[in-house]
Amino acid sequence: MTRLDHHSLRPSATSAPLRFIWSHAAVGTFLALLLSRIVHLAIAILRPPNSRPGSGCDDHADRPGGCRSVYVISGFTNGNIVALVGSKGVLLVDGQSGRRVGLADSALRTVTKLPVQLVVNTHYHADHIEGNPHWRAQGARIFAQRLLVGEAKKDTVITEWEEWHREAADPAALPDSVFDDSLALPFEGHVTALHADSAHTSGDAVIWFRDANVIHTGDIVELGAPPFLDWWGGGTLDGMIRGVDLVLAHADDKTRIVPGHGWVTNRGEVATYRKMLVTMRERTLAAIGAGQSVEQYLATQPTREFDQAFGGSRYGERFARLLYVGLSRRSP
Ligand SMILES: [Zn+2]
Numbered sequence: 001m002t003r004l005d006h007h008s009l010r011p012s013a014t015s016a017p018l019r020f021i022w023s024h025a026a027v028g029t030f031l032a033l034l035l036s037r038i039v040h041l042a043i044a045i046l047r048p049p050n051s052r053p054g055s056g057c058d059d060h061a062d063r064p065g066g067c068r069s070v071y072v073i074s075g076f077t078n079g080n081i082v083a084l085v086g087s088k089g090v091l092l093v094d095g096q097s098g099r100r101v102g103l104a105d106s107a108l109r110t111v112t113k114l115p116v117q118l119v120v121n122t123h124y125h126a127d128h129i130e131g132n133p134h135w136r137a138q139g140a141r142i143f144a145q146r147l148l149v150g151e152a153k154k155d156t157v158i159t160e161w162e163e164w165h166r167e168a169a170d171p172a173a174l175p176d177s178v179f180d181d182s183l184a185l186p187f188e189g190h191v192t193a194l195h196a197d198s199a200h201t202s203g204d205a206v207i208w209f210r211d212a213n214v215i216h217t218g219d220i221v222e223l224g225a226p227p228f229l230d231w232w233g234g235g236t237l238d239g240m241i242r243g244v245d246l247v248l249a250h251a252d253d254k255t256r257i258v259p260g261h262g263w264v265t266n267r268g269e270v271a272t273y274r275k276m277l278v279t280m281r282e283r284t285l286a287a288i289g290a291g292q293s294v295e296q297y298l299a300t301q302p303t304r305e306f307d308q309a310f311g312g313s314r315y316g317e318r319f320a321r322l323l324y325v326g327l328s329r330r331s332p
Pocket residue numbers: 078079125127128219260261
């Protein structure tokens with residue numbers, strides 16, 4: 001078992017849909033070719049906020065003088081990266097896995113040659129921080145919430161959850177700077193990292209691009225598969241719901257919301273996702289309170305109406321089991 005194993009909650013790559021928003025046909029064609037070469041990574045333009053028809057900004061995002069653009073680099077099972085291209089450099093949300101970071105870099109280089117100056121991590125899981133040394137070697141400074149450091153250093157085997165081995169992170173993957181409640185990142189424009197306490201993990205960060213009206217949620221929101229709750233890394237279901245509320249509080253109807261995994265979405269879909277979390281909390285606590293065993297609970301098909309969105313009933317069942325395990329631990 002490896003630190004990446006929680007993504008075995010996700011359906012196979014072929015069944016997890018991704019939606020890409022192309023800025024124009026030529027870019028779409030080129031990136032479709034790129035996709036076929038780099039398998040599960042793609043880069044899509046989220047929003048070029050300063051572009052106007054004829055301005056050339058969306059063709060030359062890295063030209064001197066600056067035309068800031070926001071991109072998402074997506075894979076089916078790897079964490080989504082958001083890239084903000086400024087006038088002199090790039091800010092990234094999340095560093096990608098060690099295995100995929102080179103592909104992410106290749107995808108980024110199709111839109112800018114500017115150096116990555118800043119990486120902010122959303123949480124400690126390997127597919128979000130393993131790539132940090134790659135970016136630091138290019139001159140990037142790594143930021144994260146303070147609690148990420150403690151979680152990333154742990155080397156434990158979770159007997160309660162399939163002997164999941166949480167290996168300690170490479171010390172080179174740890175951040176250079178940490179923050180507590182929130183941090184205005186030292187980059188162009190208003191980009192703020194907000195601590196979502198005890199959500200997917202203890203040290204989650206939601207990244208809010210105020211100017212671009214884009215939010216990266218980290219793994220507080222996952223689409224196309226059930227989310228993972230890392231009870232052993234300080235995560236809680238109540239905290240995850242509060243984390244979703246934090247996202248919703250910073251979003252309007254036009255906000256582009258990038259989940260930790262899955263497709264770019266909007267406020268409405270995230271509100272629906274919140275309802276799912278609340279429903280599952282009620283059902284699981286009711287089953288525990290009634291003295292049902294986990295097998296009795298699963299026999300009630302508690303995720304029935306969500307299974308399609310999760311990619312199938314076996315993923316729903318695994319999610320329900322995860323909630324039962326975690327909520328049982330915390331119930332008297
Ligand atoms: Zn993840």
